[in-house]
């Protein structure tokens with residue numbers, strides 16, 4: 568079979584809820600992926616930062632196979648010999664108080680919404696069914712009805728109502744608006760440290776610190792969605808470290824398994840999570856031994872193989888290289904660590920045609936919000952590969968014509 572045959576099958580039998588680049592991948596190793604005809608590409612998306620550790624990392628693969636041979640699923644009706652160790656290692660690494668494991672990122676978001684609502688009623692004293700959660704415009708937190716209900720992206724929302732009430736939307740990065748939106752019924756503030764899907768949007772310096780202070784003063788739970796920014800992507804284990812703060816609840820997912828398996832978690836730095844009692848929340852696959860074994864190794868290689876430090880170093884190098892490209896098409900280069908956005912001028916004709924040209928040069932990049940190209944390779948990228956990538960980007964976007 569050739570690429571077009573696989574594409575045709577997807578088109579014929581699949582739901583059309585994605586519009587992928589027409590590259591059919593069949594193999595991956597580190598920062599590289601290969602298509603069915605053997606052409607090699609640099610992966611500059613890393614499955615939306617789920618493969619921070621690089622494709623098919625051999626030690627994570629080994630952990631997956633070992634565990635799959637022994638025990639894969641017990642459900643939480645029984646205990647297993649991986650869950651406690653996963654909790655302990657994750658808490659030690661992130662200096663958290665407790666962990667609630669789920670599978671997808673969206674489930675972790677749903678979990679914190681339930682948790683902070685219950686905390687608001689039982690601990691803060693908000694009248695029943697009146698709890699409010701503040702979120703930001705242009706957020707991306709997943710795809711469930713409740714989550715898209717507080718999205719500001721029409722494409723994500725339109726046609727899916729009625730939505731869950733209880734959310735207020737403020738502009739991203741606006742501490743004054745946060746302060747003004749808080750009422751006695753406010754339970755939590757949910758925010759991404761850097762908005763990834765919105766096009767790698769960084770808040771003003773000091774925003775997270777201000778948000779931390781405002782939340783503490785008003786007894787509002789600060790929830791950071793680090794599903795994309797977490798686990799080394801921005802050059803720190805968690806992006807909150809850039810501003811020296813600690814969220815009350817942090818969400819991680821994506822790279823928690825190094826791309827092998829859906830694993831997400833809610834990390835609690837406070838007693839907020841203790842409002843949940845047996846029978847009130849759960850998931851058949853959440854905390855299963857296979858997920859735990861994979862996640863334990865995914866966290867271990869991140870730390871032991873210096874990937875977070877490499878993300879910081881290579882991110883700085885990549886950003887500097889991109890900023891040095893003379894181009895009439897590039898409006899702004901922004902990012903932190905290896906979470907980089909390349910925004911084009913509106914008259915450049917959109918980001919997608921350039922993503923198609925980069926694909927011809929051997930780089931797989933994703934256009935985001937029509938004018939931004941996202942660059943987020945696995946954290947194991949080397950200086951030589953960054954240099955090579957800069958050459959390709961210069962050839963496509965640099966001066967000329």
Ligand SMILES: *Cc1c(COP(=O)(O)O)cnc(C)c1O
Nearest residue numbers: 671672673707708709792794795
């Ligand atoms: C990807 C993502 C999610 C949703 O995760 P899924 O595993 O796709 O449900 C939530 N928040 C952020 C910031 C994300 O990037």
